[in-house]
Amino acid sequence: MKILSALILAGLLLSGLTALAQKAAPVGLELYSFRDQFAKDVPGTMAKVKQMGFREVEVAGTYGMSTGDFRKLLDQHGLKAIGVGASFDDLEGNVPKVLTEAKALGAKYVVCFWIPHAGDAFTVRDADKAIDVFNTAGSLLAQNGISLCYHTHGYEFQTYNDGTFFDYLAENFDPKFVNFEMDVFWVKSPGYDPVALLQKYPKRFPLMHLKDRKPGTPDSSNGKADVESNVTLGQGDIGIAGIMKQAKKSGVKHYFIEDESSRSMTQMPQSLAFLEGLK
Numbered sequence: 001m002k003i004l005s006a007l008i009l010a011g012l013l014l015s016g017l018t019a020l021a022q023k024a025a026p027v028g029l030e031l032y033s034f035r036d037q038f039a040k041d042v043p044g045t046m047a048k049v050k051q052m053g054f055r056e057v058e059v060a061g062t063y064g065m066s067t068g069d070f071r072k073l074l075d076q077h078g079l080k081a082i083g084v085g086a087s088f089d090d091l092e093g094n095v096p097k098v099l100t101e102a103k104a105l106g107a108k109y110v111v112c113f114w115i116p117h118a119g120d121a122f123t124v125r126d127a128d129k130a131i132d133v134f135n136t137a138g139s140l141l142a143q144n145g146i147s148l149c150y151h152t153h154g155y156e157f158q159t160y161n162d163g164t165f166f167d168y169l170a171e172n173f174d175p176k177f178v179n180f181e182m183d184v185f186w187v188k189s190p191g192y193d194p195v196a197l198l199q200k201y202p203k204r205f206p207l208m209h210l211k212d213r214k215p216g217t218p219d220s221s222n223g224k225a226d227v228e229s230n231v232t233l234g235q236g237d238i239g240i241a242g243i244m245k246q247a248k249k250s251g252v253k254h255y256f257i258e259d260e261s262s263r264s265m266t267q268m269p270q271s272l273a274f275l276e277g278l279k
Contacts, residue, residue: 180205
C-alpha cells in the first residue's frame with residue numbers, strides 16, 4: 001500500500017508540474033521568432049512552443065512541410081493559427097493560393113509583411129499600387145471569411161503631404177477589407193508613438209507584434225534594423241506596458257511576441273513573465 005500510495009503521489013506531483021509548465025501564455029507567438037530552431041527540428045521546436053504555454057500563433061512559413069501536415073502538427077500541440085503570412089505578389093496575382101493556405105491552416109487572418117519599393121524611399125506610386133492590390137485581395141478574402149492585414153515596417157511613416165504614407169494608406173484602405181497589424185518596434189523605429197497611433201486609429205489594428213528595442217538603438221525609417229536590438233519585453237525603450245493598456249481599448253484582438261534576435265529562445269520566458277506581471 002505504501003508503494004502504491006507513493007506512486008499515486010508521484011503521479012499527482014508530476015501532473016501538477018506538467019500543468020504548471022502548460023500554463024497558458026497571456027499572448028501568442030509569431031513562429032518566425034524561432035525560425036533557426038524550426039529550420040533544424042520542426043516537431044521539437046513546436047513542442048517547445050507548447051511547453052512555453054503558447055496557444056495562439058502566427059505562421060510565417062511551414063519549413064518544408066505541406067500546410068496540411070503543418071496544421072496537423074499545430075493541432076497535436078494545441079496551437080491555433082490565428083494568422084498566416086502572404087506575399088504581396090500572391091495577393092496581387094494568386095489570391096486562390098493565399099486562401100487555400102489560410103483555410104488549410106485554419107487561420108482567420110492573412111498578413112502581408114512588405115510592400116515592394118525601390119531602395120529606401122517609399123513613394124505615392126508604391127502606396128497607390130498597394131491600395132489597389134490590398135483592397136481587391138481583401139474583398140476576395142472577406143467573401144471567404146478571411147481578414148487581410150498589412151504589417152507596418154517603418155517606411156510607411158515617411159512624410160507625405162501633411163502627414164505620412166501610413167495616414168494615406170489608412171485613409172484609402174477599405175476598413176471592411178483591409179486593416180493593420182501593428183509591429184510596435186516598427187512604429188517606434190521611425191520616431192512615432194505606438195500609443196498615439198492606436199488612439200488615432202482605433203479598431204484599425206486587430207493584430208499586434210510585441211517586441212522591445214535595446215535603448216540607444218538608432219531610429220530608422222527604411223524598414224531595416226539590427227535584429228540583435230530585440231531585447232526581452234520590458235527591458236527596452238518602446239514602452240510595452242503603456243501599449244498593452246491602450247491596445248485593448250483600441251480594439252487589438254490578438255497579440256504575438258516576435259523576437260528576431262539570436263537569443264529569442266532564452267528571452268521568450270522572460271518576456272512572458274513580464275507580460276504576466278502587468279496589471
